[in-house]
Amino acid sequence: MRHVIPTLAFTLALGACGAPVAEEAPAAASFETNYTVISEDSHIRFSAVQEGTDFEGRFSDFDAYIFHDPAAPETSRVRVSIPLAGVEAGSTDRNSTLPGEAWFDRKRFPVAIFEADGFTATSDGFVTTGTLSMKGVSAEVELPFTLTEEDGRTVMSGSTVIDRTDWNVGAAPWNTDEYVSRAVELDLRVVATKE
Numbered sequence: 802m803r804h805v806i807p808t809l810a811f812t813l814a815l816g817a818c819g820a821p822v823a824e825e826a827p828a829a830a831s832f833e834t835n836y837t838v839i840s841e842d843s844h845i846r847f848s849a850v851q852e853g854t855d856f857e858g859r860f861s862d863f864d865a866y867i868f869h870d871p872a873a874p875e876t877s878r879v880r881v882s883i884p885l886a887g888v889e890a891g892s893t894d895r896n897s898t899l900p901g902e903a904w905f906d907r908k909r910f911p912v913a914i915f916e917a918d919g920f921t922a923t924s925d926g927f928v929t930t931g932t933l934s935m936k937g938v939s940a941e942v943e944l945p946f947t948l949t950e951e952d953g954r955t956v957m958s959g960s961t962v963i964d965r966t967d968w969n970v971g972a973a974p975w976n977t978d979e980y981v982s983r984a985v986e987l988d989l990r991v992v993a994t995k996e
Contacts, residue, residue: 832866832868832878832880833868834866834867834868834996835867835868835869835995835996836867836868836869836955836993836994836995836996837993837994837996838865838991838992838993839954839992839993839994842990842992843990843991843992843993844859844988844989844990845859845860845863845883845987845988845989846858846859846860846987846988846989847859847985847986847987847988848985848986848988849965849981849982849984849985849986850981850982851895851980851981851982852980852981856890856891856892856895857890857891858888858889858890858891858895859888859889860883860884860885860887860888860889860913861887861888861889862883862884862887863881863882863883863884863887864881864882865879865880865881865882865991866879866880866881867879867880867993869920874919874920874921874922874927875919875920875921876919877918877919877920877929878917878918878919879915879916879917879918879929879931880914880915880916881914881915881916882912882913882914883912883913883914883915884911884912885899885900885905885907885910885911885912885913886900886907886911888900888905902972903971903972903975904970904971904972904975905935905936905970906936909936910935910936910937913933913934913935914932914933914934914935915931915932915933915934915942916931916932917929917930917931917932917944918931923945925945925947926945926946926947926948927945927946927947927948928943928944928945928946929943929944929946930942930943930944931944933963933968934968935968935970936968936969936970937969938967938968938969940967940968942961942963943961944959944961944987944989945959945960945961946958946959946989947959951992953994954992954993954994955992955993955994955995956990956991956992956993957989957990957991957992957993958989958990959988959989960986960987960988960989961986961987962984962985962986962987963984963985963987964983964984964985965983965984965985966983971983
C-alpha cells in the first residue's frame with residue numbers, strides 16, 4: 802500500500818458522463834510530493850446513525866499524495882484515493898449492503914477521490930476546501946484540521962460533516978433520515994514523515 806501524503810485525506814470516485822462504466826485505479830498525482838504516510842498509524846473513519854443507534858466505520862486502505870510547505874501553506878496540494886471495497890462499517894449487514902448500487906455502487910464507481918489545492922491558516926489550525934467525488938458526483942467539502950509534531954512526525958487531525966445524499970449515497974427509500982442519518986461525520990488522522 803503506497804501512501805505519499807501530507808496532512809490531509811478524504812473521498813470519492815470520479816464518475817463518467819452518461820452511462821458510467823467500470824473505472825480503473827486512479828493515476829498518481831501529477832505534482833511533486835514531499836511527505837510519506839505511516840499507514841499503520843493513520844486512519845479514515847466515519848460515523849452515522851442507523852435507526853437511532855450510532856455506528857462507526859472505516860476505510861481499510863487509501864493512497865494519498867501531498868506537497869506541503871509550512872512556510873507557504875497556500876501552495877500545498879493533496880490527492881487522496883480510497884478503494885471503496887475496503888469499507889468496514891461495524892456489522893456484517895452494513896458491510897454487505899454499502900457496496901451495493903443504492904449506496905456506493907462499487908462495481909461502477911470503485912474508488913473515492915479527494916483533491917484540494919491550498920491550505921489556509923486559521924485561529925485553530927488550518928482549513929482546506931477540496932472536491933470530493935463519488936458515484937459520478939463531485940462536490941466541495943470544507944475540511945478544518947490541525948498539524949502537530951510528535952516524535953519527529955507530522956500529525957494531521959481533522960473532522961467534518963457531510964450530507965451523504967449530496968453524492969446519492971443511499972438512493973430512495975434510503976435518502977432520508979428515517980433509517981440512516983443523512984449526516985455523516987468524517988474523522989481523519991494522518992501521520993507522515995517528511996521526505
